[in-house]
Amino acid sequence: MKIVVIGGTGLIGGKVVGRLRERGHEAVPAAPGTGVNTLTGEGLDAALAGAQVAVDVANSPSFEAAAVRDFFTTSTRNLLAAEAKAGVTHHVALSVVGVDDLPDNGYFQAKAAxxxxxxxxxxxxxxxxxxxxxxxxQGIADTATEGDTVRVPPVLFQPIAADDVAEAVAGTAVEASLKGTTEVAGPQLFRFDxxxxxxxxxxNDPRKVVADPHARYFGSELSERSLVPAEGHARLSTTRFEDWLRTSA
Known part of the structure; x- marks a missing residue:
């Protein structure tokens, strides 16, 4: 089966391409570096020719509210139109848990759109x-740092390894469409701090971490469960944070 992976050269996309090929499928990475631009439509028709499935894991190069909304809405319109022309029968998209819960967050609202x-x-x-x-x-900690102090809200956090996200996406791509939404999360529930x-x-980073209820997450105030799935609603992955730390250090 031919499966085109939009954003197929990025962190998640590259892993999705690898897993699909391991399953014996023709997985084609599509990204600006391979001549495909979803914002302009350049290269989409050629990339999707003969494809049964399109997987969209592309991310915006800008996180400014207007730019990120334009990226996701324009790219998605162009991609869906090209898929319809090519006869694609399954569109798989990666989104974000909590996308409906942060109305003041430009990125989350763009993903909701x-x-x-x-x-x-x-x-x-x-x-x-x-x-x-x-x-x-680590990057989140860096953005939340003031001097030698990292301030983050003491909310619930259930992160997941990129490898496990890619496995979930690849597995979904080779099955019948859900005609709906599913959620994936890591196996452990933490306090963010x-x-x-x-x-x-x-x-061995000496910075002090402070649990600050007023600290914002990329500009947004969070409730306790803003960033985690509803209890019992997500498929849980297997990679534990401490195991990932050991292999990624």
Whole structure:
């Protein structure tokens, strides 16, 4: 089966391509570096020719609210139109757990707009919402740092390894469309500040982590469960944070 992976050269996309090829499928990475631009439509028709499935794991190069919304809405419209022309029968998209819960967050609202376009579109679809990735915890700590102190809200956090996200996406791509949404999360539930502390200690980082209820997450105030799936609603992966730390250090 030919499966085109939009964003197929990135962190998740490259792993999805690898897993699909391991399953014996023709997995084609599509990204600006391979001549495919979803914002302009350049290269889409050629990439999708003969494909049965399109997987969209592309991310916006900008996180400014207007730019990120334009990226996800324009790219999704172009992609869905090209898929319909090519006869694609399954559209798989990676989204974010909590996408409906942060109305003041430009990125989450852009992903919500993307989801609406997919649901209203002509292609049978599967939307996979994932929690935050282990790989981004360090970067989150950096953005929350003032001097030698990291301030993060003491909310619940259930991150997942990028490898496990890719496995979930690849597995979904080779099955019939869900005609709906599923959620994936890591196997462990943490307090956000506890997780950041563990990550910094593992790298001998001396910064102090402070649990600050007023600290914002990329500009948004969080409730306790803003970033985790509803209890019992997510498929849980198997990679534990401490095991990932040992192999990624």
């Amino acid at each position: 993307q989801e609406r376009l997919i649901k209203q579109g002509p292609i049978p679809y599967s939307i996979i919402r994932a929690t935050q990735f282990f790989e981004f915890v 506890e997780l950041v502390s563990r990550a910094l200690r593992a790298r």
